[in-house]
Amino acid sequence: MKPAPFAYQAARSVDEAVALLDEHGSAAKVLAGGQSLMLDLHYRRTRPALLVDVNGVEELVGHGVDDGHLVLGALVRHADLERPVVDDPVGALLAHVAPYVAHPPIRARGTFAGSLAWAHPAAEWCAVAVALDAEIGLHGPSGRRVVAAAEWFHGPHRTDRTAQELVTEVRLPLLGAGTGIGFAEHRRTHGSFAFAAAVAAVGVAEGRVAWARIAMANAGPVPVRATTAERALAGQSVASCDGAVSEAGAAAAREADPRPEPHGSVEYRRHVLAVLVRRSLRQALGSAAAQVTRPPAGRG
Amino acid sequence: MEVTLWVNGDRYRVDVEPRDSLADTLRDDLALTGTNLACEHGVCGSCTVLVDGQAVRSCLLLTVQCSGRSIRTVEGLATDGELHPLQAAFAAEHGLQCGFCTPGFLMLFAGALEHDPRLDHDERRLEETLASNLCRCTGYVNIRRAVLRAARELRGEASPGE
Incomplete structure (x- = not known):
């Protein structure tokens, strides 16, 4: 099908975009990467009166580091993250996850912030945001506000954003040296939506897990943070934490709220989530260990 | 507009x-x-x-x-009636059958090879780019061969067996 008719305005600034959104409210949709919105328009699942194109808004381009955070402008494309954008494990994590997001031509257009605004339950970036306690920056008619990822997702395709607001940036805390990162996903074919996925970051100090952050994609209506699993790992010795990793996987699966799908019962989905959480944790523990500087050889 | x-x-x-x-x-x-x-x-x-x-x-x-x-x-893609190396390679390697997907594949790899002329040396990226488009006739093996041939041709290298 072809989209139903709509009007089109290319905004030149954040203020101009917000003014248009303020005027038109829920009748307007923001067009950034458009790689999900366009197909919903084709299906006529959404019929906006106006598209506000923000691709020409310079303020939304690029990334930087500010106050201990990697700041991604709303026009940072998935493809921009395929190589680490910052010398911190968070850059490595984004580069590790990026190839799981669709195909190269889609990644050239789609945006990180747009994925969070779209809030698909299977989206990898949404799980990353929840795992890392990202903050979503918005501009609206009454100014700027920042929303924690934990408060952002209200349901499938529902977020804390009001129709008058524009997502302008996403802030991801830098993880610091000694943090290991991991990501594991199961899907039916390359480029399919995640059947399930798990993202992990583990802080290691003096051979012990100082903290762990775990989130799962397509494990419920919104990304699920596995806090019980995180607690099960804290304080464990890295050298002998196989049991704790297994227990964390099982705990995460219990914390998930998966729905039955034609290709997977709830039991199967929980099983896969447990496996993926364990895999992501093993990756994270391995990458943390690889960062530990070995003492210089010599003196017997 | x-x-x-x-x-x-x-x-x-x-x-x-x-x-x-x-x-x-x-x-x-x-x-x-x-x-x-x-x-x-x-x-x-x-x-x-x-x-x-x-x-x-x-x-x-x-x-x-x-x-x-x-x-x-x-x-x-073709200039002055002469096929682009990708088009010639798709013909030489039987990289098409019904031909419906071919313009998409040609442009996909025209862009990818201009971006990275040594794409054929990056196995993961090559596979991933091949998987970006659907072909329902050839099964991708010949498309892959065509891309490898075109990449060499574009770098001015001779193809094996020539």
């Missing part, structure tokens, strides 16, 4: 609706029907064209977003 497009080096002024996709404008307004449309939601890649050198799905881009941009389609 009046929009100026640069397609294969030619300037066009077209009057489009905001809802018109770039693919529809190319086919219906400019009569450049080499760009094929199949799924119209970004899955199949038949409509892949280059916009400012980047391979994108022209079904997921509005024409009004392309004002002033440089677009390349399969019609612009």
Whole structure:
């Protein structure tokens, strides 16, 4: 099908975009990467009166580091993250996850912030945001506000954003040296939506897990943070934490709220989530260990 | 809305609706029907064209977003009646059967090889790029061979067996 008719305005600034959104409210949709919105328009699942194109808004381009955070402008494309954008494990994590997001031509257009605004339950970036306690920056008619990822997702395709607001940036805390990162996903074919996925970051100090952050994609209506699993790992010795990793996987699966799908019962989905959480944790523990500087050889 | 497009080096002024996709404008307004449309939601890649050198799905881009941009389609690949090395390689390696997906694959790899002329040395990236588009006839083996041959040809290297 072809989209139903709509009007089109290319905004030149954040203020101009917000003014248009303020005027038109829920009748307007923001067009950034458009790689999900366009197909919903084709299906006529959404019929906006106006598209506000923000691709020409310079303020939304690029990334930087500010106050201990990697700041991604709303026009940072998935493809921009395929190589680490910052010398911190968070850059490595984004580069590790990026190839799981669709195909190269889609990644050239789609945006990180747009994925969070779209809030698909299977989206990898949404799980990353929840795992890392990202903050979503918005501009609206009454100014700027920042929303924690934990408060952002209200349901499938529902977020804390009001129709008058524009997502302008996403802030991801830098993880610091000694943090290991991991990501594991199961899907039916390359480029399919995640059947399930798990993202992990583990802080290691003096051979012990100082903290762990775990989130799962397509494990419920919104990304699920596995806090019980995180607690099960804290304080464990890295050298002998196989049991704790297994227990964390099982705990995460219990914390998930998966729905039955034609290709997977709830039991199967929980099983896969447990496996993926364990895999992501093993990756994270391995990458943390690889960062530990070995003492210089010599003196017997 | 009046929009100026640069397609294969030619300037066009077209009057489009905001809802018109770039693919529809190319086919219906400019009569450049080499760009094929199949799924119209970004899955199949038949409509892949280059916009400012980047391979994108022209079904997921509005024409009004392309004002002033440089677009390349399969019609612009051959020069003076001579096939582009990718086209010659697809013919030599039987990289097509029904041919419906071919313009999309050609533009996908025209962009990818311009971006990274040594794409054939990056196994993961090559596989991933091949998987971006759907072909239902050839099973990808010959398309892959064609891409490898074209990559060598574009670098001025002789193909094995020649």
